[in-house]
Amino acid sequence: MLNRGDQIAHQMFQQAQLPGQPRQKVIDSPHLHKMQRMHFFLFDVLPILGTACAIVLLFFHPITTVDLTLFFVFWMLSGLGISIGYHRLFTHRSFKASAPVRAALGIFGSMAGQGGVISWTAMHRRHHELGDQEGDLHSPNLHGSGFSGKIKGFIHAHFTWMVAHPYPNVVHYAPDLLKDRVMIWVNRHYYTWIILGLLIPTVIGGLVSQSWMGALTGFLWGGMVRMFIVEQGIFALNSLCHLIGRRRFVTDDQSTNISWLAPFIFGESWHHNHHAFPGSASFGLAWYRIDPGYWVIRLLALFGQAWDIKVPTKEQIERREIRSA
Template sequence: MSEPAEQPESVKGWTRLTRRRDVLDDPYIHRYQRRHFFFFDILPAIGTVAAVALSWVWPPGPIEGSLLLGLWLVTGFGVTVGYHRLFTHRSFSAAPWVQALLAVSGSMAGQGSVISWVALHRRHHELSDQPGDPHSPNLHGQDPVGRLRGLLHAHLLWMRQHEYPNVVCYASDLLRDRSLLQVNGLYLWWVLLGLAIPALVGWWLHGHVAGLLLGFLWGGAVRMFVLGNIIWSINSFLHSFGPRLFATREHSRNSGWLALASFGESWHNNHHAFPTSASFGLDWYRLDPGYWLIWLLARLGLAWDVKVPSEEQIRLKRA
């Protein structure tokens, strides 16, 4: 099922073209970034506050809890297994329909279209915790004020406006995939679908308009807010606090208590040590739901070429 993973500190599995500008710094792109930040980062936070406030009138029940959990699982696996491990790092291969399903699921998280997300994350690996890293918390000074500014920047504020990695340079392999380009072009529609599904299900199960609002808030806004903050914590807190198994060139850290909620993403130091590994936990006792799904897909014949480092590679890297 698996094959050894290489152990580079930079991204492997793609070739960055260098004949063009690495990043684009354009007012039109910045306007789009600010709109995206408002609609998909700020509004979910406002929706979460509204959902909690309305709990005094319409307390969430099993329907709202199921919608929140169900859409959180679908979109969370879409981000970690699809956006991150499959499309960014090519840590496994999958059937075309599985790739499309993962790309759509990741898009519904509202964290950017698949090609943009991949380009940003590949640039992060290339320049992690160095000038040019889109979301490092370690470039704002080491005094308390600088550390706080860095955490706020890495967790959220960087998304307001940032240099946009040139997808021709950073994601040329994805640009050659026609089906993925189609999914990428419909990104906003997938986000709206991720909001419409819980709203309509809530309306149908409750049988009144208030159910539509509750479904939209808990399965849409709250789900986006919770998942977003979990993923953003990897950028901020796990480049600042926590243990390290491997002496990588950046400041990545691991977190066991966040492992289940982050679908295994919180084994972040492990990931930076072996970026092409489909397993982030690397050992069975480190909870890694993202890898569990890849393992299941492989057992079903829907995924193959699953890359995992050997025990010898891990031992040498730790040494």
């Protein structure tokens, strides 16, 4: 069945009597690249500088329980917003959720500063469409062979691809989100959510400690450092989880599982499992693999806030496994 965007395009082609010329799915434009460079500096470079400041400050001012709590809470909220919301719900539709949960996950995910939910979804769907082939926005495997090619690929996939990149056609890649009024609203206020994600820990830090220093360290730990940590985790999926680690299924891409990373990025580093079963809400695919994102989805289900949670059966998993001849 054609999606809504395709229906429009299809109808327009027919009426214009154009030969079935393919729809344009990505665009490179100086105007967009300028916006991307600005976004990269504000939300990818500044958190690195902020984290460096936080570390230097430790020599003069010991970290407080309030700072650590703010870091932990905002790391969890924005990280789960990306993993459960942006990734497992909005991009892959691996479960269904109530409107308040959709809004909350979209808002928390926005606070991570990785782009608006509609852009993120469209780009990630393209990544799955073209996994590690020409056109994949952030593959580490398209930069030549040998060690230097891998290093170049790592730097591109982990960080520099975001400086300027082709931008996807959201009507093509995310027509379902465009029909969801709640998500349109969340997406429209992307920058507000980022600012709130920085302002709230700053205000709490200041109020609890009754000091300007507390506001500063609240901003650094609850804002900059947690943004840096969530980003490095997600960037590692694009870089490390397509370079090193283990494979157990037959997939078209070069994705891998890295078990030791899983507790630090909400179970996302079972990335190869995810490429084999993109529609699965569980990335661990077994109860004994650490997958906090999936555990929280089950917790939401317990309270009736998530349902239709998709997970492949044991047989479905087994028949995809690599068999040595």
